[in-house]
Amino acid sequence: MAEPTRSPAHEEFRRRDLVLSLSERIAEKAEGLGPLRIMHVCGTHERSINRFGIRGLLPGCVKVIAGPGCPVCVCPVSDIAAARKIAKVPSVILATFGDMLTVPAPDGSLQSARSEGADIRIVYSAADALELARSESGREVVFFSVGFETTVAPTAAIVASLAGRPQKNFSLIVSNRVVPEALELICSSPELSIDGFILPGHVSVIIGSDAYLPLARDRKIPCAVVGFESVDLLAGILDLLEQIRSGIAVVANSYSRAVLSGGNAKAKAFIAKVFEPCDAVWRGMGVLPGTGLSLRSEYSAYDAISKFGVKVGTEDEGVPEGCLCPLVMTGQREPEQCPHFGRACRPENPVGPCMVSDEGTCKIRIEFGDAG
Amino acid sequence: MCLAMPMKVVEIYKAESGIAGGAGGGGAEGVGEFGGVRRKVSFQLLEKVELGDYVLVHAGFAIAVVDEEDARETIDAMDEACIDG
Amino acid sequence: MNAVEMGHGSGGTLMEELIQRIRSVFSSSYLDQGLDSAILPPVDGKLAFTTDSFVVRPLFFPGGDIGKLAVCGTVNDLSVVGATARYLSSSLILEEGLPLETLDRVISSMAAAAREAGVEIVTGDTKVVEKGHGDGVFITTAGLGSIREGIDLSGALLSPGDVLIVSGSLGDHAMTILGLRESLGFASALTSDCAPLNGMIKALLDSKAEPLFMRDITRGGLAAVLCELAALRAAALEVEEDALPLRDEVRALGELLGIDPLSMANEGKILVAVRESRADAALAALRAHRYGRDARAIGRVVALGAEGVRMRTSSGGMRRVTRPYAEKLPRIC
Numbered sequence: 061m062a063e064p065t066r067s068p069a070h071e072e073f074r075r076r077d078l079v080l081s082l083s084e085r086i087a088e089k090a091e092g093l094g095p096l097r098i099m100h101v102c103g104t105h106e107r108s109i110n111r112f113g114i115r116g117l118l119p120g121c122v123k124v125i126a127g128p129g130c131p132v133c134v135c136p137v138s139d140i141a142a143a144r145k146i147a148k149v150p151s152v153i154l155a156t157f158g159d160m161l162t163v164p165a166p167d168g169s170l171q172s173a174r175s176e177g178a179d180i181r182i183v184y185s186a187a188d189a190l191e192l193a194r195s196e197s198g199r200e201v202v203f204f205s206v207g208f209e210t211t212v213a214p215t216a217a218i219v220a221s222l223a224g225r226p227q228k229n230f231s232l233i234v235s236n237r238v239v240p241e242a243l244e245l246i247c248s249s250p251e252l253s254i255d256g257f258i259l260p261g262h263v264s265v266i267i268g269s270d271a272y273l274p275l276a277r278d279r280k281i282p283c284a285v286v287g288f289e290s291v292d293l294l295a296g297i298l299d300l301l302e303q304i305r306s307g308i309a310v311v312a313n314s315y316s317r318a319v320l321s322g323g324n325a326k327a328k329a330f331i332a333k334v335f336e337p338c339d340a341v342w343r344g345m346g347v348l349p350g351t352g353l354s355l356r357s358e359y360s361a362y363d364a365i366s367k368f369g370v371k372v373g374t375e376d377e378g379v380p381e382g383c384l385c386p387l388v389m390t391g392q393r394e395p396e397q398c399p400h401f402g403r404a405c406r407p408e409n410p411v412g413p414c415m416v417s418d419e420g421t422c423k424i425r426i427e428f429g430d431a432g
Numbered sequence: 433m434c435l436a437m438p439m440k441v442v443e444i445y446k447a448e449s450g451i452a453g454g455a456g457g458g459g460a461e462g463v464g465e466f467g468g469v470r471r472k473v474s475f476q477l478l479e480k481v482e483l484g485d486y487v488l489v490h491a492g493f494a495i496a497v498v499d500e501e502d503a504r505e506t507i508d509a510m511d512e513a514c515i516d517g
Numbered sequence: 518m519n520a521v522e523m524g525h526g527s528g529g530t531l532m533e534e535l536i537q538r539i540r541s542v543f544s545s546s547y548l549d550q551g552l553d554s555a556i557l558p559p560v561d562g563k564l565a566f567t568t569d570s571f572v573v574r575p576l577f578f579p580g581g582d583i584g585k586l587a588v589c590g591t592v593n594d595l596s597v598v599g600a601t602a603r604y605l606s607s608s609l610i611l612e613e614g615l616p617l618e619t620l621d622r623v624i625s626s627m628a629a630a631a632r633e634a635g636v637e638i639v640t641g642d643t644k645v646v647e648k649g650h651g652d653g654v655f656i657t658t659a660g661l662g663s664i665r666e667g668i669d670l671s672g673a674l675l676s677p678g679d680v681l682i683v684s685g686s687l688g689d690h691a692m693t694i695l696g697l698r699e700s701l702g703f704a705s706a707l708t709s710d711c712a713p714l715n716g717m718i719k720a721l722l723d724s725k726a727e728p729l730f731m732r733d734i735t736r737g738g739l740a741a742v743l744c745e746l747a748a749l750r751a752a753a754l755e756v757e758e759d760a761l762p763l764r765d766e767v768r769a770l771g772e773l774l775g776i777d778p779l780s781m782a783n784e785g786k787i788l789v790a791v792r793e794s795r796a797d798a799a800l801a802a803l804r805a806h807r808y809g810r811d812a813r814a815i816g817r818v819v820a821l822g823a824e825g826v827r828m829r830t831s832s833g834g835m836r837r838v839t840r841p842y843a844e845k846l847p848r849i850c
Contacts (some may be wrong), residue, residue: 067486067498067500067503068500069438069476069503070486070501070503073503074832075832076832078507078510078511079834080833104435104775110779110833110836111830111836112836113832113833113834113835113836116834117833127515183493184491185492186491187474187492207434208434210434211434214490214491214493214495217476217477218472224471258444262488262490265436265495265496266495288563290830290831295506295510299481308610317498317499317500317503317506318496318498324496325479326476326479327495367502383606405717406842407842414448415513422512424436426839426840427837429837429839435773435774465680466769466772467768467769467770468764469703469704469705469769470705471701471702471703471773472546473703489773492702
């Protein structure tokens with residue numbers, strides 16, 4: 061009889077009886093608190109919320125809003141244009157995550173570059189891309205590096221390994237973003253009036269719950285680091301309500317089975333070794349200071365932009381006309397409030413990036429919808 | 433942002449020239465299993481890992497060892513709170 | 518010579534040799550007649566006619582191959598409309614350089630599937646394209662069957678309260694292929710569920726189940742079939758996530774890759790709708806057959822007049838089920 065390979069603890073975090081009991085307790089706690097807006101900043105959280113039908117289990121006064129949790133959605137037009145340009149160089153194989161292929165951009169997507177002859181291949185990690193470089197020694201492999209800290213950590217480990225084992229035909233277009241600074245900037249927008257943050261569980265595995273202390277301490281916004289199962293989500297929301305009720309603001313760790321206050325030291329070390337922070341454009345939201353990453357000078361040989369001598373614009377070229385992605389991504393509009401949602405804008409013919417990525421709020425909503 | 437599922441560590445081996453082998457022969461690799469599905473996993477981002485541990489795997493890298501005891505305590509506390517109503 | 522050459526497609530003796538090679542495996546008296554068209558005996562009642570092309574990669578996978586897929590797919594398309602599958606055609610487009618041994622395997626597989634299904638491959642065609650212009654083998658099959666009297670599987674008689682039943686585990690085929698094709702580095706014991714279902718469907722039609730609606734679950738998975746039914750009859754359908762039969766590995770790959778098994782294709786499963794009073798009979802008939810052992814009631818028709826498909830998730834909350842837009846690529850971030 062084979063031993064079970066499902067984590068027993070993992071299974072418990074989907075128990076229906078716990079889900080029901082937590083949603084009852086949430087309803088009790090929410091009484092008399094007035095309308096509350098709780099924001100998460102993780103596409104995977106939005107996916108879990110929809111997949112488990114979480115919003116339907118909450119009282120009407122508690123609204124969970126999707127924030128900017130989609131790294132593909134915020135990838136600037138200038139980066140896509142640079143990737144297209146590099147991909148069209150005959151010796152180049154551009155290795156990219158599947159989601160990035162169809163993101164619309166004024167001069168065309170990566171997919172249209174592919175149909176124009178560019179060799180663009182889908183990979184699932186930087187490791188895949190490096191493997192490709194090793195097996196295609198006559199070609200130049202360029203990895204389009206997109207993602208938040210969870211993905212940055214493995215990428216950094218891969219790049220760090222190049223110090224001991226260089227790979228001349230490998231380079232990266234670094235378009236990664238980091239979360240805590242972005243949260244600060246959301247807080248600075250008074251019109252958003254967020255009553256609490258559901259913090260991204262796996263980003264937090266890397267950076268640790270302490271990374272968000274300034275939010276709670278200085279901005280006085282209740283925070284909870286939350287996992288991805290149904291029980292996790294409801295337990296995190298309950299914790300936030302308890303904080304709100306008690307008038308306190310701390311960073312609660314509701315994902316303590318995976319997240320430490322200091323995060324993953326080894327992962328953080330790799331990131332710090334390979335990357336340094338920089339200002340970066342979030343498509344449709346302008347330049348957010350300190351939210352980007354660039355390769356440190358020791359690894360500059362692996363920077364595709366300088367290797368191929370491409371000029372990358374530093375302006376935010378925004379989203380297509382009439383697209384409300386930036387407002388959806390900052391929680392100022394629901395997808396259903398966008399006039400294009402489900403009509404002119406569908407996954408098969410997206411107007412904006414939120415309808416393209418599996419982490420995009422609009423794509424998730426149209427897939428799972430609001431079944432109440 | 434990040435899909436990561438807990439996989440059970442069913443094999444640990446030192447990767448000589450594996451992708452995640454890194455410089456100086458460091459960086460353990462192994463095999464994780466989840467629901468009958470196996471995958472090669474790098475443990476390079478972990479301080480330590482043992483056979484039978486459950487690790488969260490993202491992009492082929494284990495990013496954390498799941499603390500089963502902590503998980504159980506969390507569930508027990510929730511169960512208690514539910515009984516207390 | 519042990520590979521397909523351009524000459525095999527150009528009408529000379531080389532082509533004759535190839536055709537003979539194929540004919541001898543299919544062993545049909547119609548094929549042996551060597552006519553430009555097979556002349557078939559008349560059939561009673563209405564004819565069902567279907568066609569499909571098969572371009573699967575890789576050609577061979579656990580549980581089947583492109584040949585088996587082609588025969589079973591066409592047999593099943595006939596069977597789910599209530600036809601008794603009888604005759605198939607087989608058109609092959611071969612890529613120059615395809616090892617003849619590979620072709621032999623594919624052809625044998627087609628013949629074996631046809632034998633199991635009790636159908637005959639009566640006519641065919643073979644073309645060869647230059648190396649680099651094909652993917653080894655492409656197969657197009659067409660099928661003819663005769664409709665059984667008194668059967669209406671169109672869903673016209675669907676009513677609120679009717680029970681929805683699937684004949685077994687979902688997503689097996691697509692998850693098997695996805696795991697292989699995309700070089701994701703996953704390994705599992707998962708196999709495609711590719712199978713000819715005419716025997717199982719006949720058993721169901723012969724029983725007291727009296728199915729009102731039947732579709733085979735292929736591209737787009739169960740989600741696509743449910744959405745099609747909902748659209749067809751302006752029906753509100755509800756399914757239970759906990760009731761869905763899913764192999765551990767399919768569930769696990771779905772979680773690991775962020776893919777909904779509901780949207781993953783099968784190649785050997787059907788969805789049927791029956792009156793609630795007939796559900797037990799339907800389940801018994803399906804489960805008595807080797808391809809229906811894991812049949813399960815998964816939901817019901819809630820109402821007519823308001824199209825939509827909802828699912829009660831394992832956690833108790835409700836979510837919508839929508840038609841998947843395209844073959845999912847696993848997401849990473």
